[in-house]
Amino acid sequence: MVRDTPRAAERFAAPAKRTVSNVISMDDRTSRGDARGMLLRDRRYCIRYPFAADVELLDLESGTKTVGVTSDISMGGLFICTSKPLPSNTRLRITLTRKEQKVEALGVVRIVKPRIGMGIEFIDLEGTHHEVLRRWVEQLSKSR
Numbered sequence: 418m419v420r421d422t423p424r425a426a427e428r429f430a431a432p433a434k435r436t437v438s439n440v441i442s443m444d445d446r447t448s449r450g451d452a453r454g455m456l457l458r459d460r461r462y463c464i465r466y467p468f469a470a471d472v473e474l475l476d477l478e479s480g481t482k483t484v485g486v487t488s489d490i491s492m493g494g495l496f497i498c499t500s501k502p503l504p505s506n507t508r509l510r511i512t513l514t515r516k517e518q519k520v521e522a523l524g525v526v527r528i529v530k531p532r533i534g535m536g537i538e539f540i541d542l543e544g545t546h547h548e549v550l551r552r553w554v555e556q557l558s559k560s561r
Contacts, residue, residue, distance in 0.1 A: 466490060469488070472495075472511065493538060496528075498533065499534050506525060508523070511537065524537040
């Protein structure tokens with residue numbers, strides 16, 4: 418389980434009371450769908466590689482659970498194939514499972530493709546989970 422690390426708390430916690438909905442606080446950014454109107458932050462900054470892993474998602478505000486399968490992954494995020502994608506800007510706890518290895522992270526929905534899936538940006542990964550993700554991506558980049 419991803420714990421609230423001091424680093425994450427400094428970046429995401431509101432100075433007032435702490436609730437699940439304000440532990441992760443990011444600017445609301447939406448894409449209009451055309452590349453010219455996109456902010457630099459809305460664009461991917463890591464190469465994504467084809468990758469299949471089971472995914473469990475927990476919406477941090479509503480408590481809704483969703484499952485899916487990844488189609489690609491990078492150090493910055495992933496795409497999850499699911500018939501019921503969550504709304505843009507939804508903050509999530511993500512659990513990826515592949516070959517008895519797990520990666521747990523906090524993320525936010527950046528792109529929604531109805532009935533297809535959603536693009537997720539990683540917000541925070543603890544050290545051990547970051548290392549597993551790094552190994553996965555490193556292996557994928559070498560196999561190209």
